[in-house]
Amino acid sequence: MSVVSIPIVNKNYPMGCEDGQEGRLVELGKMVDARARQILDRIGPLPENSLLATLCIVLADEVRSRPTPTVTDADLREILARIREIKNKISQ
Numbered sequence: 025m026s027v028v029s030i031p032i033v034n035k036n037y038p039m040g041c042e043d044g045q046e047g048r049l050v051e052l053g054k055m056v057d058a059r060a061r062q063i064l065d066r067i068g069p070l071p072e073n074s075l076l077a078t079l080c081i082v083l084a085d086e087v088r089s090r091p092t093p094t095v096t097d098a099d100l101r102e103i104l105a106r107i108r109e110i111k112n113k114i115s116q
Contacts, residue, residue, distance in 0.1 A: 025040050025041070025042065025043065026040070026041055026042070026043050026045070026046050027039065027040050027041075028040075028041060028046050028049050028050060028053075030049065030050065030053035030056075030057075031053065031057060032053065032056055032057045032060055033057060033060050033061060033064065033075065035072070037053075039053075056079070056083075059079060059082065059083065060075060060079050063075065063078055063079060063082060
């Protein structure tokens with residue numbers, strides 16, 4: 025397990041992650057930092073706990089507002105065909 029320091033609005037937060045996932049965690053931290061800064065630019069300075077709560081609500085709303093992907097029968101047939109191809113290659 026690794027620990028990565030993630031800066032969010034000029035404060036570093038140490039976070040644990042699986043080995044090899046450090047880069048992904050840093051990129052996600054950059055996204056969170058950017059979103060937090062957008063919030064602060066819009067509404068002005070906030071105490072850390074208020075910013076955290078606001079940030080969580082905004083990000084949760086964004087996730088919930090995304091359209092749900094649909095899977096068609098054709099998609100499932102294509103996936104099944106690919107699984108069968110892989111199975112055949114493994115069985116040879």
